[in-house]
Amino acid sequence: MTIAEIERPNPAPVPRALETKPRISDQIFRSIVALGGFSSLIILGLIAAYLFFRGYSILRTEGLSFITGYEWVSSINSDGTAGSEQSTYGVGAMLLGTLVTAAIALTIGVPVAVLAALYLTFFAPVRIRNFLVSVVDLMAAFPSILFGLWGLYVLMEPGMYVAELLNKYLGWIPIFAVPVPVFLRSPFIAGLVLAVMIIPIVTAISREIFAQTPLDRIQAAYALGASKWAMIKNVAFPYSYSGVVGGAMLGLGRAMGETVAVFTVLNILYQANFKILLGAGGNLASHIILKFGEASEEEIKALMAAGFVLFLMTLGVNMLANFIVSRTSRRGR
Amino acid sequence: MTVTPIKPWRATKRDIATQIAVLLASVVAAYFLIANTGFEGRLPLVIFFGIFSITALAIISGLRRGKEAAKDAVLAGAAYVGLFALLLPVVSILWTVISRGTAAIYGGFFTTDMSQDPFSSPLDAGGIKHALIGTLWLIVIALIISVPLGILTALYLTETKGPGSGLIRFLVQAMSGIPSIVAGLFIYSALISGTGRGFSGFMGALALSILMIPTVARTAEEVLKLVPPDLREAGLALGATQWKTVALVVLPAAKSGLVTAVILGVARIAGETAPLLFTTGGADATNLNPMDDNMGTIPFYIWKALIDGSPEAASRAWAGIFILMLAVLALFGTARYLSRARTVR
Numbered sequence: 001m002t003i004a005e006i007e008r009p010n011p012a013p014v015p016r017a018l019e020t021k022p023r024i025s026d027q028i029f030r031s032i033v034a035l036g037g038f039s040s041l042i043i044l045g046l047i048a049a050y051l052f053f054r055g056y057s058i059l060r061t062e063g064l065s066f067i068t069g070y071e072w073v074s075s076i077n078s079d080g081t082a083g084s085e086q087s088t089y090g091v092g093a094m095l096l097g098t099l100v101t102a103a104i105a106l107t108i109g110v111p112v113a114v115l116a117a118l119y120l121t122f123f124a125p126v127r128i129r130n131f132l133v134s135v136v137d138l139m140a141a142f143p144s145i146l147f148g149l150w151g152l153y154v155l156m157e158p159g160m161y162v163a164e165l166l167n168k169y170l171g172w173i174p175i176f177a178v179p180v181p182v183f184l185r186s187p188f189i190a191g192l193v194l195a196v197m198i199i200p201i202v203t204a205i206s207r208e209i210f211a212q213t214p215l216d217r218i219q220a221a222y223a224l225g226a227s228k229w230a231m232i233k234n235v236a237f238p239y240s241y242s243g244v245v246g247g248a249m250l251g252l253g254r255a256m257g258e259t260v261a262v263f264t265v266l267n268i269l270y271q272a273n274f275k276i277l278l279g280a281g282g283n284l285a286s287h288i289i290l291k292f293g294e295a296s297e298e299e300i301k302a303l304m305a306a307g308f309v310l311f312l313m314t315l316g317v318n319m320l321a322n323f324i325v326s327r328t329s330r331r332g333r
Numbered sequence: 334m335t336v337t338p339i340k341p342w343r344a345t346k347r348d349i350a351t352q353i354a355v356l357l358a359s360v361v362a363a364y365f366l367i368a369n370t371g372f373e374g375r376l377p378l379v380i381f382f383g384i385f386s387i388t389a390l391a392i393i394s395g396l397r398r399g400k401e402a403a404k405d406a407v408l409a410g411a412a413y414v415g416l417f418a419l420l421l422p423v424v425s426i427l428w429t430v431i432s433r434g435t436a437a438i439y440g441g442f443f444t445t446d447m448s449q450d451p452f453s454s455p456l457d458a459g460g461i462k463h464a465l466i467g468t469l470w471l472i473v474i475a476l477i478i479s480v481p482l483g484i485l486t487a488l489y490l491t492e493t494k495g496p497g498s499g500l501i502r503f504l505v506q507a508m509s510g511i512p513s514i515v516a517g518l519f520i521y522s523a524l525i526s527g528t529g530r531g532f533s534g535f536m537g538a539l540a541l542s543i544l545m546i547p548t549v550a551r552t553a554e555e556v557l558k559l560v561p562p563d564l565r566e567a568g569l570a571l572g573a574t575q576w577k578t579v580a581l582v583v584l585p586a587a588k589s590g591l592v593t594a595v596i597l598g599v600a601r602i603a604g605e606t607a608p609l610l611f612t613t614g615g616a617d618a619t620n621l622n623p624m625d626d627n628m629g630t631i632p633f634y635i636w637k638a639l640i641d642g643s644p645e646a647a648s649r650a651w652a653g654i655f656i657l658m659l660a661v662l663a664l665f666g667t668a669r670y671l672s673r674a675r676t677v678r
Contacts, residue, residue, distance in 0.1 A: 022575065029576035033493050036485020040505045040550070043543055047511075047519040054522040115415025123412050132416075138665050139423050141597075143604020144513075145635055146654050150426050152639075153433075153647070158376050196422045203419060227405040250510065257512025259607040264639060285514045289610060300526065307518040311511060318510035322503065 047311060055305025058089055058298070066305060068092050072270050072287075074299040089302040091284060091309060093272040097187065098283035098313075100276060101262060102255040104191025109198045109255075110248045116199070117206035117244075122228060122236070133207070140200035148264030151193035156265070159189040163277045178277050185267035185279040193265050194258055198251030205247030209240040209328060246324030253317040257310060259285035284310045351393060359385035383414055427658075434655025437648040446629070448618035453643035461653060463619040464634040467534055470623040471613075471630060472599055474538035475545050480595055482542075483549025487594075490550075491557040492579055502554075509547035516543040517608030525612065532614030534623030537630065540608035549598040556590030557583065589671045596671075600664040604657050606632035631657050 022030065052059075059066055069090015120129050120136075151159075163183040170176045183189075213236045221231040262283050268290050269280040282290070288303050288310075295303060344352075363381035367373065372381075387410035395403030442460040450459035486505060490498050520540040524530060560583050568578035584591070609615070614627030615637060631653050638650035 025577075026575045029574075029579070030493050030495065033485050033488045034495050036482050037489025037493075037495065037498070037501055039482045040486060040501060040508050040546060043546070044504055044508055044511075046523065047515065047543075050519055050523045051515075054526070112415050112418040115411050116419040117415075118408075119412035119416045123409065124416075132419075134665075134669060135423060136419070138662070141600045141661055141665060142426065143606065143632065143654075143657060143661070145604060145606045145632055145639075146426065146430070146658065149635070149639065149650060149654060150422075150429055154425060154429050158374075161374065161376060199419060199422070227401045229405040229408040230401065232408065253510045257510075257514065259512065259514040260636070285512055285607070288514060288518065289607065292611065304518065304522050307515055307522075311515045314510060314512055314515070315507055318507045319503070321510075322506040326506075 044315075048308070051304050051308035051311060055301055055303075055308050058302045058305045059308075062089055062305075065090050067095065067309065070272055072291075072302075074291075074296060074302070087298065089299075089305070091287070091306050093270055094282055094284045094287040094306075095309075096272050096274075097281045097287075098256050098285075098310075100274070100281065101187050101191045101194055101266075101283050102252055104188060104276060105194035105198055105255040106248060106252055107195075108192060109195035109251060110202055112195070113199045113202035113247075113251070114206050114244060116203045117210055118232065120203070120207045121210040122232065133204075136200045136203050136207075140204065144197065144258060145260045145264070147193055147197050148261035151189065151196075151261060151265040155192060155196075156184070156189060159192050160184065163188050167277055175274055175276050177275055182279060183277055185265060186277050187266060187273060187281040188276045190262050190266040190281075190283075191276070193261050194255040197258065197261060198255050201254060202247045202251040205250060205325060206240070206244045209243030209247065209325070210236055212243075213239045240328065242324055243328030246321045246328065249317055249321035249324065253314045253321060256283070256317065257285055257314045258283070259289055262286045263289050352390065355389045355393065356386050359389060383410075383417075386410070387414075430651065430655055430658050433648070433651040434658070435652070437645075437652035438655070442652070446617060446619045447634070452638050452641040452646040452649055454645065456645055456648055459649075461631065461634055461656065463616060463629040464631045464653070465656075466619060466621065467613070467616075467623075467628040467630040468603070468632075470534050470628065471538045471541060471609075472603065474535060474623060475541040475602060476595065476599070478538070478542040479545040479549055479598065483546045483594070483598065484553050484591065486546070486550040487553035487557055488579065490554050492575070492583065505547045505550050508543075509551060511543075512607075513540075513544055513605050514607040514611075516540045517611035519543070520608070521611040531625075532612060532627050533625055534613055534620070534628035534630075537609045537613035537628065538623065540612050541602040541605060544605060544608070545598040545602050548601045549594050552594035552597050553587075553591055556587045556594060559590065560586045593668045593671045596664050596668040600661050600668070603660055603664070604632055606636055609633050610636065 062069065066089060069088060070092045071088045071090050072093075073086070073088050075087045116136075120132055124132060160183040163186060164181070166176050166188075167178055167181065167183070171178075217235050217239075218231060221235045226234065263286040266282060266286065267279045268282040268286050270282065270287070271280055273281040284306055288306055291299060291303055359382050362385050363378050366381055367378050387407060390410060391403045391406040394406040437456045439457055441458075443465065444462055445458070445460035446463035447459045447461075448463070452459075486501065489495055490502055490505075517540045520536050520543075524536060524539070525532065530536075564582050564586055565578055568582040569575070573581070609630055609632055613630060613633060615633035616627035616629045617637075618629075620626055620628045635650045635653040635657070638646040638653065
């Protein structure tokens with residue numbers, strides 16, 4: 001074999017400009033991906049727009065009293081003729097119910113979830129931890145109607161027992177008072193079910209946040225002779241406080257939007273009920289389900305407006321929660 | 334001479350013996366308290382057991398090693414209480430579903446529908462054939478819609494990183510938290526109300542897709558982030574275009590993770606009830622066509638049984654939940670298995 005003579009190009013190579021413009025195939029690819037990527041933006045926009053425009057006529061006539069009003073009277077007959085009285089639509093009582101049930105859920109659920117997350121992060125052996133983390137994930141995937149059914153048939157009895165005790169010993173506080181000692185299907189029990197429903201998500205987020213506590217600081221605390229309690233109080237908690245708050249807010253968003261479980265457990269009555277042990281109340285979502293079946297055309301519009309309020313509320317809570325959580329976890333190691 | 338290292342952080346035999354003794358004593362004390370006072374039932378027993386054992390352990394470690402140790406014991410006790418309160422509902426739910434879920438299941442349960450029998454009829458008639466078919470249709474259609482959109486969203490966030498990807502990531506997270514009832518109301522207001530179109534399985538699938546897209550997108554994004562950048566650079570260095578790199582290198586590398594994302598998405602929507610109440614109509618007869626007419630689904634079947642209220646209907650509701658639960662467990666097990674295979678490799 002002979003070595004081929006390489007001919008030097010003549011004249012010498014010319015410098016050329018590099019092209020950074022993607023090829024046609026890549027341009028097509030990128031635009032398709034962008035189209036898919038913006039689908040969530042489009043969907044969210046469409047949801048807000050449709051619910052707003054469908055409910056617009058009600059929102060306009062009711063104005064601010066749609067939020068603050070405590071009466072929901074639909075006196076339009078189903079064939080469209082006007083009923084005997086004036087229709088008014090105000091979701092105030094149900095907004096209040098939403099906040100009350102969600103507050104009960106947070107009061108019970110968040111401490112349990114944070115303690116469980118502490119156990120998972122700082123106490124559990126690795127194997128048990130991995131198993132329990134899967135259990136928590138599985139629990140988060142349980143359908144809400146399962147929680148509703150379980151709440152109605154299983155949780156109701158111990159829930160009523162606790163409600164009775166609360167009424168017996170703390171009945172002098174107005175929210176624990178009841179006119180007659182019947183504790184069935186109260187907002188308290190709905191709050192208990194919601195607490196069970198938000199525990200997995202709050203536990204999962206808190207555990208992730210706790211696990212991001214910098215290891216060197218944990219070990220520094222131990223090296224200074226700290227007990228576990230001192231370490232958690234002085235290192236883990238300050239570090240993860242805001243992330244846990246964000247996790248709790250994600251739970252709040254979930255509790256505020258829950259429909260089926262609340263509808264199943266609670267005795268849905270349209271009234272503003274502060275007495276959490278009294279069997280009457282509801283939340284916005286369960287109210288929509290209840291009225292939807294036999295609603296007239298105008299009432300459907302009012303329900304759309306209620307849905308719009310619910311959408312904005314939960315979206316706002318979720319966005320704030322995600323913002324807090326992501327800001328906390330970005331600080332991680 | 335060999336020296337065995339000591340492990341001072343390990344509990345000694347004496348510690349363990351003390352702990353067991355305290356726990357046993359607390360059980361006995363709680364039992365006597367319940368027997369001699371107005372409280373009754375298992376719930377107060379557990380509560381008093383918790384109070385007694387934590388107090389006793391705190392006092393003992395406080396006497397032995399001081400105030401800080403006592404606080405430490407209280408914290409450990411509280412953490413176990415948290416664990417208990419977390420596991421109690423799970424165990425109770427699983428146990429209830431298993432013990433009550435099989436009463437209504439008989440030979441013809443999967444081959445008949447409810448068109449001939451009301452929900453309160455005896456348990457040897459009627460079944461969930463219509464609901465199974467409906468749920469399968471809904472899942473298939475929701476998959477067809479939301480898997481491409483979810484994975485494209487994930488690709489936009491990880492591969493092309495186009496303008497506004499931070500905003501999109503934020504919106505996808507927020508979208509995964511919108512209440513399911515809002516998705517149903519939206520489909521109803523946009524596509525059913527006032528258009529002359531009626532309820533159908535397809536409408537239900539659209540509503541479910543809204544809930545499924547964020548789940549798929551978020552999990553897929555996590556998975557695509559795990560693909561090492563070297564692989565992408567290697568693809569590009571071989572002269573592949575970005576599109577070829579993604580299609581032939583990145584996606585195959587993340588295959589099992591993407592399947593996990595899809596499975597988790599299905600598990601998310603399989604039991605959703607609220608959106609279906611606004612969109613599918615919930616038939617009792619078998620309907621094979623998802624584009625037209627009311628369609629029954631398993632969640633709707635459970636819902637109807639729940640509304641009916643008779644004991645037979647309650648058994649039917651539990652049976653429906655049992656089937657749904659088996660499906661969710663199977664999906665979850667598969668997802669776990671796949672993600673474990675990925676991390677091992």
